[in-house]
Amino acid sequence: MKTRIALLGFFITLAFNTYAQYNALWKGKKCAVVLTYDDALAVHLTNAIPALDSLGLKATFYIADISGDLQTQIPAWRSAAVNGHELGNHTLTHPCEGGRPGREFVRPEFDLTTYSLRRMTADIRAMNTLLYAIDGKTRRTFAYPCGDTRIGDTPYINEMKNAFIGARGVSPGITGADKVDLYNTNSFLVNGQSGEELIAQVKQAEAKQGLLVFLFHGVGGGHGLNVSLPAHRQLLRYLKQHENNIWIAPMVDVAVLVKELQTKRQN
Known part of the structure; x- marks a missing residue:
């Protein structure tokens, strides 16, 4: 009898801790999913944001001025920020390491291997200043x-x-919340996957009770790394249909929660 009571107490405690863990980790949901879109592409404004807004989903758009079109896009990005999307910093000029296979697109003047720390941080600060002028946010x-x-x-x-x-x-x-590297957070690169394949990643996140970050470039075109409109739409609809179990939020909101949890555990 004592053994049965002890086992019952154990399972009740386990169930309570699991419930408490969900509430502590991901706003009461089983996992967290972040939708991120890189490079401030025109298709983000014409394809991605309307699809997200139609379902009430919020995402993070990492802004850079690669094409030189950012000035004309500012009103649209300001509107996106007002509507709850995060405008993240992706540097002003998008410097990358050149001189190796697959990096032929890197222009010599923006080859990261020629940058000093001062030049790189100046580039990042310039974009932060521009983003503040667009959305008025500091976080x-x-x-x-x-x-x-x-x-x-x-x-x-x-x-x-x-x-x-x-x-x-x-x-x-x-990644579980306690294992997230806040300054090099994992992400899942999207390039040609079907809607079913993208949803399979979400199901893994639910099973692992972890954080899944999608990394999009082209949406229905606009970049060599691309997701088709049907696949993108299918993923968004799945997320919306399962939002009782999945916390879908911009990167900044997830990062704030993860930092709070990690700080508490360290203390």
Whole structure:
């Protein structure tokens, strides 16, 4: 009898702790999903944002001025920010490491291998100033252009951590809140996957009770790395249909929660 009572107490405690864990980790949901879109592409304004807004979903758009069109886009990005989307910092000029296979698109003047820390941080600060002029916000996240994180052997974000609540990387992975690297958060690169394949990633996040960050570029075109409109729409609809179990939020909101949880556990 005592053994049965002890076992019952154990399972009740386990169930309570699991429930409490859900509420503590992901706003009472099983997992968190962040939708991020890189490079301030025109298709984000014409294809991605209308699809998101039609379902009431909020995302993070990492802004850079690669094409030189940012000035004309400012009213649309300001409207997106007012509507709850995060405008993240993706640097002003999108410098990446050149001189290796697959990086032929890197222009010599924006080759990260020629940058000093001072030049890189000046570029990032300039974009922060521009974003503040657009949305009036001071709390935001950063995304590494091309996933490159260093000037020589030095992580350049070290000079800018006070400016950001977190930074998104490009390494794939679904991570528990206690394991999230806030300044190189994992993400799942989207390029040609079907809607079913994207949804399968979400189901893994639910099973692991972790954080899944999608990294989009083209949406229905506009970039060499692309998701089709039907696949994108299918993913968004799944997220909306399952929002009772999935916390869908901009990167900045998730980063704030993760930082709070990690700080509490350290103390």
